[in-house]
Amino acid sequence: MTAKLLDGKQIAAEIREEVAHEVKKTALELGRPFSPCLVAVLVGEDPASQVYVRNKQRACEKAGIEGRTVRLPAESTQADLMKVVQELNEDATVNGILVQLPLPKQGNGGAGFDEREVLDAIDPLKDVDAFSPINVGLLMQGRPRFLPCTPHGIVQLLHRCDISVAGKHVVVVGRSDIVGKPMAMMLAGRDGSCGREVANATVTIAHSRTEDLKSVCRSADCLIAAVGVAEMIKGDMIKPGAIVIDVGINRVDGKLVGDVAFEEAKQVAAAITPVPGGVGPLTIAMLLHNTLLAARLQMA
Numbered sequence: 001m002t003a004k005l006l007d008g009k010q011i012a013a014e015i016r017e018e019v020a021h022e023v024k025k026t027a028l029e030l031g032r033p034f035s036p037c038l039v040a041v042l043v044g045e046d047p048a049s050q051v052y053v054r055n056k057q058r059a060c061e062k063a064g065i066e067g068r069t070v071r072l073p074a075e076s077t078q079a080d081l082m083k084v085v086q087e088l089n090e091d092a093t094v095n096g097i098l099v100q101l102p103l104p105k106q107g108n109g110g111a112g113f114d115e116r117e118v119l120d121a122i123d124p125l126k127d128v129d130a131f132s133p134i135n136v137g138l139l140m141q142g143r144p145r146f147l148p149c150t151p152h153g154i155v156q157l158l159h160r161c162d163i164s165v166a167g168k169h170v171v172v173v174g175r176s177d178i179v180g181k182p183m184a185m186m187l188a189g190r191d192g193s194c195g196r197e198v199a200n201a202t203v204t205i206a207h208s209r210t211e212d213l214k215s216v217c218r219s220a221d222c223l224i225a226a227v228g229v230a231e232m233i234k235g236d237m238i239k240p241g242a243i244v245i246d247v248g249i250n251r252v253d254g255k256l257v258g259d260v261a262f263e264e265a266k267q268v269a270a271a272i273t274p275v276p277g278g279v280g281p282l283t284i285a286m287l288l289h290n291t292l293l294a295a296r297l298q299m300a
């Protein structure tokens with residue numbers, strides 16, 4: 001038996017359609033043009049970041065969202081970047097701000113950028129990534145404003161595929177601020193604490209220092225791989241019949257591969273997300289969702 005493919009691309013298209021519909025509906029209700037505006041700040045010329053920002057721009061257009069990109073050279077200073085963020089905070093035509101990560105290592109006169117200072121400076125009401133301390137704190141307290149895009153995309157995927165993790169053991173491999181940590185909080189929450197039906201899981205956060213990672217992973221009814229190491233999760237690390245969510249986006253010999261050894265895993269799992277076409281497209285869909293939400297919050 002081979003695993004069912006969880007079609008993130010298809011679900012992302014549905015969500016983007018819903019956002020587009022909501023944007024149109026809001027314009028009708030307001031009786032005036034309404035087009036939320038998302039600005040991505042891209043420092044330097046990292047090819048992967050360029051692709052992502054381009055995809056995001058295209059998705060925005062189709063949803064009736066104005067997508068703009070502010071480009072800064074890799075040699076910019078911290079002060080240059082802080083000034084851009086301040087200007088976008090103060091610009092009432094801008095609803096959402098996203099500073100593309102990672103920032104180039106060689107920037108800021110060779111010293112590198114202070115990423116935390118930049119994220120801390122983004123207006124929490126425009127923080128569509130939900131990386132600012134206020135939005136992280138609200139999520140931790142179970143009263144989120146914006147949900148971080150990748151974990152929220154995964155919640156939507158599970159929900160829309162009728163997969164319940166309530167009472168089940170979820171193992172999240174990876175403890176990043178962007179995916180691992182918020183993912184764990186969202187799935188462990190009470191019903192509705194994240195405004196979503198996917199909750200009440202028993203969650204383990206595993207990482208590079210976990211002893212006997214294989215046994216921990218094998219105990220998972222739902223395994224979420226967010227480590228950033230190509231094909232690290234092998235078939236024998238998966239419980240037969242488990243749900244496997246692959247968050248990895250690794251470029252190997254010009255090909256995109258996940259954190260899960262897909263061919264092995266699909267022989268063992270009940271359902272699995274592919275890479276590409278899994279979690280990645282959902283991240284973008286939830287970014288559009290957050291941009292619409294930001295525009296609404298700023299009207300109120």
Ligand SMILES: Nc1nc(=O)c2c([nH]1)NC[C@@H]1CN(c3ccc(C(=O)N[C@@H](CCC(=O)O)C(=O)O)cc3)C=[N+]21
Pocket residue numbers: 051052055098099100101102129149249256275276277278279280281283284
């Ligand atoms: N402030 C910030 N917010 C982010 O959300 C953010 C970021 N910085 N930096 C980089 C990562 C990465 N990321 C991806 C989103 C979509 C795809 C995506 O759509 N992937 C397609 C394939 C795209 C391709 O072919 O390269 C897929 O998986 O099917 C990938 C990667 C968002 N990130």
